Amino acid sequence: MKVLLANPRGFCAGVDRAIEIVESALKLHGAPIYVRHEVVHNRFVVDDLKGKGAIFVEEINQVPAGKVVIFSAHGVSKAVRKQSEKIGAIIYDATCPLVTKVHKEVVRKQKQAHQVILIGHHGHPEVEGTLGQSAPDSNIALVESACDVERLELQGEVSYTTQTTLSVDDTRQIVEALKAKFPTIKAPKKDDICYATQNRQDAVKTLMQDSDLLLVLGSNNSSNSNRLREIATKMQKKAYLIDGANEIDDKWLSGVGTVGVTAGASAPEVLVQEVIDYLRDYGASEVVEINGAKESVHFPVPAELRILNKEK
Numbered sequence: 573m574k575v576l577l578a579n580p581r582g583f584c585a586g587v588d589r590a591i592e593i594v595e596s597a598l599k600l601h602g603a604p605i606y607v608r609h610e611v612v613h614n615r616f617v618v619d620d621l622k623g624k625g626a627i628f629v630e631e632i633n634q635v636p637a638g639k640v641v642i643f644s645a646h647g648v649s650k651a652v653r654k655q656s657e658k659i660g661a662i663i664y665d666a667t668c669p670l671v672t673k674v675h676k677e678v679v680r681k682q683k684q685a686h687q688v689i690l691i692g693h694h695g696h697p698e699v700e701g702t703l704g705q706s707a708p709d710s711n712i713a714l715v716e717s718a719c720d721v722e723r724l725e726l727q728g729e730v731s732y733t734t735q736t737t738l739s740v741d742d743t744r745q746i747v748e749a750l751k752a753k754f755p756t757i758k759a760p761k762k763d764d765i766c767y768a769t770q771n772r773q774d775a776v777k778t779l780m781q782d783s784d785l786l787l788v789l790g791s792n793n794s795s796n797s798n799r800l801r802e803i804a805t806k807m808q809k810k811a812y813l814i815d816g817a818n819e820i821d822d823k824w825l826s827g828v829g830t831v832g833v834t835a836g837a838s839a840p841e842v843l844v845q846e847v848i849d850y851l852r853d854y855g856a857s858e859v860v861e862i863n864g865a866k867e868s869v870h871f872p873v874p875a876e877l878r879i880l881n882k883e884k
C-alpha cells in the first residue's frame with residue numbers, strides 16, 4: 573500500500589494566529605482565561621488549550637465580569653463584542669483577518685445602501701458573526717444553495733459575500749444563479765473563500781486522481797475539513813473525516829492500493845504524522861508528498877501579545 577500526502581494541508585495562518593493568541597494571553601494573564609466558542613474547530617487543539625487553562629464558553633453571560641475573553645477565529649457579531657465590553661472584559665480578538673475583511677465588506681456595502689447576500693452555512697459561527705455585522709435597520713439574506721437564490725425577493729442594488737471556508741465549486745454554482753437572477757449584482761473585490769480553503773481543496777483534487785481512499789484529519793464541526801471529504805466523495809472515492817489515527821477502521825484499508833491523507837486548516841500536523849505511523853504499521857511501504865501551492869501567509873498577533881513573545 574502507498575500513502576499520498578496532500579500539500580498544502582493542515583494549519584492555516586488564521587489558525588496559527590488564533591492559537592498563539594490564546595497561548596500568549598494565558599502567559600500574560602495566567603489561567604483561567606475565557607474563549608468564546610472553540611477557538612478553532614479541532615478537538616485536539618481545544619483539549620490542549622483546556623489543559624493549559626482556557627475555559628471555552630458559548631455565551632458571554634458565562635464569563636465573570638472583568639476577565640479575559642478571546643473571540644474565536646470564526647469572528648463574532650457586534651452584539652457579542654458589545655456584551656463583552658459591557659462586562660468589562662479584557663478582549664483579545666482572534667478573528668481571522670480574512671473573516672474581518674468579510675465583516676468590513678458587509679458594513680461598507682450596507683453604507684452604500686446595497687442589499688447584501690451572504691453565501692454560507694446556516695448556524696455556522698462564522699456566518700452568525702457576519703450576519704451580526706448588519707446595521708440595525710438592514711438585513712443580510714443568507715443563501716446556502718442555488719434553490720435558495722430562487723426564493724430571494726430583493727429590490728435595488730445587490731451585493732454578495734461568502735463564508736471563507738466553502739466549497740469553491742458549489743459556491744461557483746450559487747454565484748452563477750445569483751448573477752442570473754440579479755444581473756447587476758456586485759461581487760466582492762477579492763474572492764472571500766480564503767487562500768487556505770482554496771489551496772487545500774485543489775490539493776485534494778490532485779491527490780484523489782491517484783488515490784483510492786481519502787483520510788481527512790479534522791473534527792466534525794470543521795467546515796473546511798468537511799468540504800475536503802466531500803471533494804473525494806464527488807470524485808466517487810471513499811473518504812472519512814477522523815480526529816486521529818485511533819478512529820481508523822482497518823476495514824476501510826482492506827484491498828486499498830493508495831491512501832490519500834490530508835488535514836483541514838484547523839488540524840495539527842502531529843495528527844497527520846500519527847496517521848502515517850499507523851498506516852506504516854498496517855503495511856504501507858511508501859509515503860509520498862505531492863507537489864502543491866507554496867503558502868507564505870502570516871498574520872501577526874495583537875501588539876501587546878507580540879511584545880510579550882519578544883520578552884520570552
Ligand code: SF4
Binds near residue numbers: 669670671737768
Ligand atoms: S481557513 Fe481561511 S478564513 Fe479560516 S482561519 Fe484559516 S485562513 Fe482564516
